[in-house]
Amino acid sequence: MSAGTPPLSGVPPKPQVKALNCPQCGAAIILRSFGQAETVVCESCRSILDAKDPKLAILQQFEKLTSDVHPLIPLGTRGKLRGTDYEVIGFQRRHATVEGISYPWHEYVLFNPYKGFRYLSEYNGHWNDISVCKQLPTDDHGSANYLGETYRHFQTSDADTDFVLGEFSWQVRVGERAVVTDYVHPPRVLSCELLDKEVTWSAGEYMYGREIWDAFKLPGGPPEAQGVYENQPSPVKTNVTAIWVVFAAFAIVLLGLMMSFDMLAKKEQVFQQSFSWHRDDRGEPSFVTNGFDLGGRTSTVQIRTNAPVDNHWIYLNYALINDDTGQAWDFGREVSYYHGYDSDGSWSDGGLNDTVVIPSVPSGHYFLRIEPEMDPTLSSIPYTVSVTRDVPVFGIYGIAFAVLLLPPLLISWRAYTFERSRWSESDHPPMQLSSGSSEDDD
């Protein structure tokens, strides 16, 4: 601008907060929005007045409710919301009726003379910071698209206004009914309000009561949030998919370890012998096998028992004994195999082989002492015992796998149950919860 610009003598005076009187009851009316509001409600007689009219023409009077509704943030309170100062200038209570049950919520009108209007909503301690959409969302039955994000249809319901206070940027009336459709993409919500053929889209973002209390410096604490709200961010902060990816990475590492240990294991068979048992044999039932050497370092030893059992069992009491030191490992193994047919078809249980692994057996000269016990229906049976040293043990991997699996499972479960309670309140409840009410949104 150059110096030649004349002073603007015609500049209107600085806008001021207006104090007027209610034409109905004479009570003082404060207009905080510098004439931006459409309607203002007399706090004393509940007349809805035309804020654009210098005489504040009465537009509607509504019955004072038996129990008055008090805004949690009093009108005139200022606070800083996302970096901008806002003043609470209006308050309304609305309710939705879903399947005969009334769900009331509160809305606050916020104003800044430079930034205009903004809104807060509160339902059961859940807050949303709402502004009118500047861009047009696209609506695709079941979902909506806004600023590149897809919002899922949550609920369509009738919203009735039943209590108003202060100033509004639109022509508010008690008893007015709008059709509100909510689409969610937590922590955001997209709402489409249809009132008298006029469609208004607004976008909200979930806020915690604590944040509201801090923003407006309110005394005490916010009401506790109850239940799960439609666009409440999941307490599961971690991305569930990401955690499964991490799990998969660990599982692959584990699998690699397992394979390399398997490759490194010598799996050296040091003993194998077949025996035959006859019921008629008299004498001591236990016997000792030939000796064998376990070479190399201290390692695992696997004892494998094979017997052609067929609806029988055999039980062998083993002792692996170190010939040099006398150290012994006692254990009993059973081989049994049962099968047959019943009303469910064929079944079988057990098998012809049994293996057991003894950890950390030092090298040395060893032998086995075996004491067989047999199914009383058996008269004789052959069986084979083999000993292999340095076999890989996979049980530890199983435990590691289970331990690794636990966090992603728990997180997935938490995320799942949270989403389940979220959607159980929607028009699309999870399958098990939709007790017969199978109407789809149209």
Place this chain on the structure above:
Amino acid sequence: MTQPVANCPNCGAKIVFRWSSSVQTVCEYCKSILVRTDVDLKKVGQVADLPPDASPIQLSTEGIYGNKAFVVVGRIVYEYDQGAWNEWHLMMNDGASAWLSDAQEEYAVSFSAKAPNLPPAAKVEVGELFSWNGQRYTVSVITPAHYRGVEGELPFQYWDKTDVTFVDLRNEMGKFATLDYSDPEPALYLGEFVEFDDLKLKNLRSFEGW
């Protein structure tokens, strides 16, 4: 920037044009609507007092749009059943003329655009799709408005209007279009919604208590 100076034919006050292409201005002293002719200024009308409004923008407000500085040199005020809004006439620093509409602090910047076969107002319906300059727009609202007054410099004569129909169009990219039926021939404006902060406005009005 050229600043042709003349005197108000009504009251003799000095009239300065901040924008060389201005066709019309309003005398700040006597509120006469003055139209430029080849030789001098002609008084064509008188502006009644503008309604008190609460726009933070005023004549001489400066800002930036698309890397170009601008200054607010004029405005047209309209009323409709939901209130009033301003169309602020911007002079961009490259000499172009633009409009900043300000309706309840929802801001959009638009430029006059040319397109063939603009539909007559009676033929347009909410929800209808139009395509201009490679962008698709959906008719969002048709507003019967009432001309309320003018202030400052305008790029055309605009003073004898009464009822004017506006067709507003939007798209999901935040683009904005207006069909202005002030004249027999519809006028098209294309632009986009803007954030107040992005305009980096200076010389705004001040509000008591803020």
